[in-house]
Amino acid sequence: MLSRSPACVRLLCTRPLCTRPLHSRPPMASDPSRPVETSIRAKLTVALQPVHLEVHNESHMHAVPPGSESHFRVLVVSSCFEGVSLLQRHRLVNDALKEELSTRVHALAIQAKSPEHWASGPSVSKSPGCLGGSKGDHTVQHKLQTD
Template sequence: MSLAQIIETKLTQALAPTHLEVNNESHMHNVPPNSETHFKVIVVSEQFSGQRLLARHRAVNQALADELAGGVHALAMHTYTPEEWQAQGAAPDSPKCRGG
């Protein structure tokens, strides 16, 4: 199972998202081909209702503690309630890598 699939499984189990995207953005960085080190996740969950951004990010960090302690070098998190996601419709684009 790829690291992206593991991330998807763990976030699904922990947060029961209504929408989930796990994007491997390693190719945008100065890493070997086929790396799984840089990810962007978009998580839409009812569990985020009434939570501040920090609490939402802590929930994601907790679900992915093993991956963040190991192979994941960078994780961009975009966390929304279903209402916020409906109003916004998309997460911001990731910036270009400054290191290559």
């Protein structure tokens, strides 16, 4: 029997534990050239135990230096989201990625779906094109610097 992760339980403590099996896939190997993407993937996996997870680095679509890891889109399908409002789903994702969002990640687009919602229509939204907003954000350059 599977139980909800601590982040899941914190928000949904009155809900029964999940007994839906996870569809396991081998984890993606960590890539030292993509530490932020690797961290996002690992933290969402631990916190939300997704049945499907996609992490897309969309930094190349924005006004940032080549090789940046500052703009991401995630698709998380988790039983933690069953019966949970969209706002609460986003809060769970944001809580799991608190460190990344306060340091290197400038933008995060979130699709958070329950397995039932995903099964009824497995579609992925596309991100809009960049309007150059980060050009005027002087904190972006600082956030992109590695320690």
